[in-house]
Amino acid sequence: MKTHRVIITFVLCTLSICTLYAVERTILLGPKTIGKAWRDNIILEPRHFADAKAGDILTVYNDRAKGTAQGAFQNPQNWQGVAPEYGYFGIAGPFRMTLTDNILRIARAYGIAIGGHDYRILRVTITDAADFQETIVWKGSPVKMKNDWSTSAEIAGRCFETLQQGDGLRLHISHVEEGAACKLMDFTWHALDPSVDGVPVGGDAYTWTVNSRAPILKLQLAGYGNQTAMRIGGKGYRLDSIGIVRQVGEVSEDLSLAQRAPREYMLQPGELFHGEKYFAPDWSGNLSINAAPFQEVTENDVLIISYRLDTEAVATGTKAQLSIRDARWHEITGGDEPIWYPLDGTDVVYMFDAVALDRVKTRGLIVTGVGFTLTKIEIISAQ
Amino acid sequence: MRNKILLLLLLLTCASCGAQNVPDPVQPTVSYTLCNTKATAETQQLWSVLCSEYGKRAMSGVVANVDWNTRETENVYAWTGKYPALNVFDFINIHASKDFNPQGWLDYSDLTPVTDWFNAGGVVGCMWHWQVPANNGTNYTCSPGTEPGQTSFDPSKVNDPSSDEYRRMVRDIDQVAGYLKKMQKRGIPVIWRPLHEASGNATEFEGGGAWFWWGAKGPEAYKALWRFMYDRMVNYHKLNNLIWVWNSQVGDWDWYPGDDVVDVVGRDSYYALQYPLAKEYNELKNHYPNKLIALAECGNGDEVDMSLWSKIWHEGSRWSWFMTWYDYNYNAGTSDEHQFAGEAWWQDAFNSGVVIDRETMKSLLK
Structure with a gap:
């Protein structure tokens, strides 16, 4: 009897401690760099929000924030803020969002995208409001x-x-x-x-x-x-x-369920893009590269665009193709009409002339198209 | 023979096309002169150094941390062991200057920051984010528009001496002239850049517009205001210590106030990559062949980081000077990284061999 009382007391004490101080649990482990000009984001997977409740706090710990850095919590479905006040905001240290029923509905269906510019995400946690x-x-x-x-x-x-x-x-x-x-x-x-x-x-x-x-x-x-x-x-x-x-709570060291940010890839010399970028049949895909990496390109260099065909889209009749524009969506060659390169699985090789060079060195370029996944863009010297 | 001539012509054409990005030396035959023939001896001396160095080396510069200090020069010194040659002060907060407003938080009539910098061998520059009362009646702003925090202040009223705007303009110009006059009395020449970036992006693309009130009514009102200010400062206030810098935006040829009231043409760039900068420099030089061309503001932008100065120079730009922008947060200790031009950029600049620091400038001015 005495033993039972001790056990019951122990369990009750443990429960009360758990109730008083829930733990802050990590749901995403960085680093994930959110670079310039709203180009980067990472989507928190919906599974993290299955047990969350209204009032819980989402915290984004970060570093390397520039003075003008901004953050955003967005709905990945339409890229709008999950609430008007979360479309953009300034960053100075960790930033937080209180989950509401409406935000949880979005999070459970699509996840939550964390974006903005000029900072690096180290860790994202969820903490009980208590x-x-x-x-x-x-x-x-x-x-x-x-x-x-x-x-x-x-x-x-x-x-x-x-x-x-x-x-x-x-x-x-x-x-x-x-x-x-x-x-x-x-x-x-x-x-x-x-x-x-x-x-x-x-x-x-x-x-x-x-x-x-x-x-x-x-x-x-x-x-x-x-x-x-x-x-x-x-x-x-x-x-x-x-x-x-x-x-007043504690921090859980258990990272077993945490989502890991993709390993940050360091572009090799000559590489302008490396990764996976899907160009859907609905024409929503495009990739923009600013003028900086083109500054020392010459007419002796060529642009190589590597991709993987979206066989499913092609099988349903989509004609895989891409075009290269400058950053103002003008045809890179200077022509009035865009040139479309049909895609058959082999790399697209583009040789610069003076007009194209001037455009990419001044404005940068955009790749647009349908029916493929872009894997690499690089510049190599033809000499 | 005819074939040989054609071949030669072809080669020459190719050579000239290929030379597009090769450093373009400043024409030695051009004689650059100050538009104010009564410029003080110190001003003429500074002008002479700027002209003799033009095309060979660029004078380094920074802007003050907001208004009336040399805070940014200390950053450059901490990073490189050298001070930039030029510090540009901003009359942005004259409405809060204690000599005009007892509740103010700074005092432009106290020239200490300027004289300390000048006595240490630095070149003094001044610019003016000319703030006027906002539509809400409480704030001050440069931004044109009808929102409460913007201003409907009309620069074309410079032609209407009976208007409130005219009186305000005269009062403000006279206040600033007072500070500049104090500098003149102390023998300090000033690189003076008022009414900058007037056209905004109005001439760059459809839907663009002015972002400061002095450009809000178009080029004619703007040029009238420039000439009015020039006349008020030079002829009325007898300010002969000013080197007048007009700031050009992309494609704003119609906004140029005139050769007789401009000494230097400036360009501001926060898309400061070497290739576009070289294009812009050559375009300005061709358009204003008798004026020095300066990179009046520069720094990392939202889209791209500024190219290293060594690369900018190598691409063919020959800006007379450059001035990097301040980072308030870096200076306040709330940001670890300088937003506009940090340590690596400045180290490259001084290591390029084509940048003048304060010590070098001091020796050139002796």
């Missing part, structure tokens, strides 16, 4: 942000006395209009960091993670006591309250 504890620090009269950006709320320094690095500052909002945006400023009206200078907001809250000491010092020193430390402005929403959110 792992974040929130303390409301401001609940003044609600402030409606007018559409002309002329309104702002003044927040006293005492609200930030307990703020620590790594905490989130959660703005509870309502009456959100289309195009709503928020600007978090210090008392001198300067944005606290570039990621909160007009960031889109939506839903019922926006959380800014405080990743460095600088803004904390600014808020705590400049706004001692009842002095104004922070100004919150923007347009198209109402600010109702502010909380400080702190993560």
Whole structure:
């Protein structure tokens, strides 16, 4: 009897610990570079969201973010933001998204694409909402942000006395209009960091993670006591309250179910593309390469395009073909009409002339077509 | 014989076609002159050095971190052990200058950043993101438009002395002229680049437009404003320490204010690859043969990273100087990588042997 009591007590204690502190589990392991100009993305597989629930937090840990880096959570089906506020936003440290029923519907059907530009994804996790504890620090009269950006709320320094690095500052909002945006400023009206200078907001809250000491010092020193430390402005929403959110859960080291980002491939000299790019029968496929790799190309060089025929598409009557344009979709040879290269499985070999060279060195090129999977584009010297 | 001549002609034609990207030396016979015949001795001396170096070496430069400092020059020094020769200050925040606005956060009337830089041997440049009140009545902006945060400020009102816009323009020009006058009194010549990028991308493709208010009403209003500013500064305020740089955008030939009010033609490029830059340089040089041509702003862009300076030069560009843009986040310590031109780029520039740093410039100006 005594033994049973001990076991029951042990089980109950274990359960209560599990309930108090769920673990943050990794669903994607990087690195995955999200380069310039919105060209890169990675899709989180739908399976990761089977057990997730509304309120859970998706966190993208990242590094190498440039000052102007932007992130995005997109629906891979149509490449729109999974919610208006997630179409694009600034990045300064880890960025997060609260899963809603609507977002979960998308995620379970198609997954979620993480995109943007100028940063590198290290790890993506899902955390139970209960792992974040929130303390409301401001609940003044609600402030409606007018559409002309002329309104702002003044927040006293005492609200930030307990703020620590790594905490989130959660703005509870309502009456959100289309195009709503928020600007978090210090008392001198300067944005606290570039990621909160007009960031889109939506839903019922926006959380800014405080990743460095600088803004904390600014808020705590400049706004001692009842002095104004922070100004919150923007347009198209109402600010109702502010909380400080702190993560209290643990991190799981179990990576057995984590999705792995594809190994980052380093292009070899002369290679412009290496990988798999599908050119579907619906003409939706194209690949754009900017002018940089063409700067030293001469008329002695040739462009080789390698591909694999989409036998299924060809069998159903699709005529596999491709054309090469400049980045403004003009025919690379300078002609008015595009030239189509029929594809029979052998590489397409293109020899540059002066006109084509000028176009690719100035604008870059686009490959478009149907019925194949592009595997490699390279430049080799004919000499 | 006839066949031989034809063959020779053919060879010459081929040679000239092939020489398209070969370095194109500046014509030594061209005499470049300042449009202001009353330019101060210091200004003429700087001009003389720029002209004598044109085509041989480029003067290195950076812009200030937003407005009134030499913060970016310290980055270059930390990376290379050398300072760039040119620092360009920006009058972007004159509305917040303490001498005009007691609530302001900077003071353009305090010339310390400028004189310190000049006394250390640096060349002083100034530009002006000329901000005017936004439509919402609270902010200041350069962006034209009807949105609350934009401005409907009409540059064509420069022809209407009874308008509010005219009075505002005069007031602002006079304020800036005051700072430039202080520099003149201290013997500081200034490479002066106002009203830049006026046509935006209006002439580049259909649907393009001006992105600053001074270009919003087209070329005629813009040229009138340029000439008005020139007249106000040179003839009214007697500013004789300015080298006037007009900024050209792709295809904006109609926007050129005129040989008599422009000393240097500049081009800004954030698609700064060696081949397009060489094309643009040659196009500008052919169009404005009597003017120095400068790469007035440059840096990595959204699409591509800037080519190394050694490659830009090798491709045939002979810009009189270049000026890389600032990275506010890098300077604030919130970004590890300089967005526009970092350590590797600057090291290549100074190792290319065709770039003038501050020390070299100092010796040239002696």
